[in-house]
Amino acid sequence: MPSASANYRTLLRTPGAAAFFLPAAVGRLGVAMTGIGIVWLVHARTGSYAAAGLVTGGFAVADAVAGPQMARLVDRFGQTRVLPCALGAHAGAVALLLTGAVPDLVAGVLIGATLPQLGALSAVRWSALLSGERAAALPTAFALEALANGVSYLAGPALVSVLGAAGRPGAGVLLAATLVVGGGLALAGQRRTMPPLASRAERRHAGRALLRSAFLRQAALGLALGVFFGAMQVSVAAYAVGRGTPDAAAPLYFASNCTNLVGGWAYGAWRHGGSPRRHQATAAACLTLASLPLTILDAPLVIGATLALTGLAVPVLLILASALTQSSVPRAVLTQAFTWGNSASVAGSAGAAALAGRVVDAGGAHSGFGVAAGAAVVMTVLALGGPRDSSPDVSKPSAPGETMARTALPPT
Template identity: 35%
Template sequence: MTNTVTTDATKTGKRPGYGQLLRTPGVWSYLIPGFLARQPFAMLTIGIVLLVQHTSGSYGTAGIVAAVTGVSMALFAPQSGKLADRFGQRAVLVPGVLVHAAAVSALTALALAGAPLWALFAAAVPAGASVPQVGPMVRARWAAKLEGSPLMSTAAAFESVTDEFTFVVGPVLATALCTGVHPAAGLIAEATLTLAGGLFFAAQRRTQPEPSRRHGGPKVKHVSALSVPGVRVLAVAFLGIGSVFGGMQVSMTAFAQEAGNPGINGLLYGIFAGGNMLAGIVCGTIAWKIGPRRRLMAGYIGLALFASGLWAVHSVPLLAGLGLLVGLCIAPALITGYTMVETLVPATARTEAFTWLTGAVAFGQAMAVTVAGRLTDAHGSSAGFLVPLGGTALALVVLVVLRSRLLPPSSGRVAARGVGHRVPVTVD
């Protein structure tokens, strides 16, 4: 069947926009529940940090508990993606959201009861392991519907904007609930939204990609997404993005405390995430003439450059402005990385690939929360801001050294785009 979206784009030579993307038949059936279901993801870490810091009095302790959750998510998310590829998204989501709601509720109760650190760890592990991977699942639905279409890169930009909108709303909401209602209110809301939103999304069965175990014909050996060299490089690079998220969350929280205005933390983080969202909107409207590898490295150069000044800032307006610039550099890197998955990974392993990248962000965030928490306890918020700089600089070095592994497996520079149409593809 001819892809009319692709044909029209080829004739006009213009990149399809968001309006054309959102008119794709059937997409709203999973976009709305997917948006609701991913909101809690942005609330979990900051909710844990605010609650545990309140009950223990230590950013270091709060960071360690949040890190356990993040590491657990990073380790289990790819397995969740692999199972979703093989058995279907609903089969993974339904039990996952039930376990997550129970685990977060237990973690909240233990923290309020002043339980020892090991008990908090015991609840943090299943809380992180069961975080529903809604973002990767939505991306997999886009990839299944738009395979071979130039709309796929627009969809990647749209998903980045959606993710970053959650990181605007989520931390602000969690901070407002924790500081204005009760220290545990943020996590209670997170668990409630996860349960309701996750079950709503899981009910949209018609749009989920066909599980690989149901494919007809000869049995095809399952290929792990991590066996693709480019996915491994992207996962390492995404650790740097995670270090920005984690370091900014802890350090901005401490900065607001030092400034005597804890409530401004949500606004500061919202500006940072808002820059990310704004950049994502713009990226989705540009018909890029430079290749994805160069865009990826350009984003990381900007990240490292602007992150290098965070530790020296001592006023709220300056931190807000520099945080905005850091946020503007994240979206291009995220969008490019997720878009590259389409050309690097077979369709039967894409959900797993997306979860490896999401898990890498979570792992980087977890490590950053731990290190930034320790540095903040010992030396103040300025020291915590060194973490985003270190993480992005290391990721940039990896990208420069291993950039050749980000090329798609096909050696040609021409790719099929719909039946009867071939257009040149920029691979560098």
């Protein structure tokens, strides 16, 4: 897809873009490695997967709860002032885990509570950089973010697993922290593209936007997407083990992850005519149609092909959720809005993993796939709900100031 490559290259040639995107992508690789790195380290130390799961769960919950609070500070004081403090605290928390100076659960919670959401910070910079006449390029920028995220979660866990299997589980956690801190500090140093801070009056009125239906709909969709992820992870593993071929889980995950990258790449390169709300509803409906056969099919090749189809729709939903979030809240709370969406997804994934585990124990892997399909149905309903004209046509560039006016009065 040469045109796709040209679109992404053109985007990264925007003055200042590559300077903040690349450090954020490096840091995001570290973020993707952190959770699985904790699993390897705690299991090596205790010999218990239950203990490793407990610590990782504490890390995930702390990340989901503390992330929006850190984002609130970023919206108020700016990335340059908040990031170095957060990264210093994160490095200290990782040191506590590596040295065993405090109980592993306490260290895991501290690591999650101090982990900055670098993806949200990068997305906010794109929103500021591509305002006004360049706003039509935002979906492509969010697609680039989704690609970076997908690559991170493909390569990061694999790299940590290699280090863990080689008998160096602590190296995975240390490498993850090095990437997070290094990428985050490099991002904080890019003052040229740091979003302008809002005034106190703007912040006072902007917080209400996070309670309006336009944003809450996207947060709820993120929660449902997290449920889909969590249920799929458990169900795919249960399907492979149930057939007596546990090694088949890896290629099944790989099929879905690869098409995930393809779907995000293609959508980012496409000229996005029409309303993003309609695109979102279409993507959610396609995900539902692709997920439902998993509840009855059994042949491995067919399951793999169906999982690949679901992977095409997921990045489109992520890209559009970012675009619709950006257009529904004022800039004074944009970091919080992006972070709340991520926290909702993390919470949904964690809850769904527990729910799907119970469902699979009771009814098998196909019942777990049913949980994922149900989440896709909910996403479709959410995407179809609300006023039809609440989203602008992203194929048309905004006039100067139009994006700011649009975000100052979020639709209800």
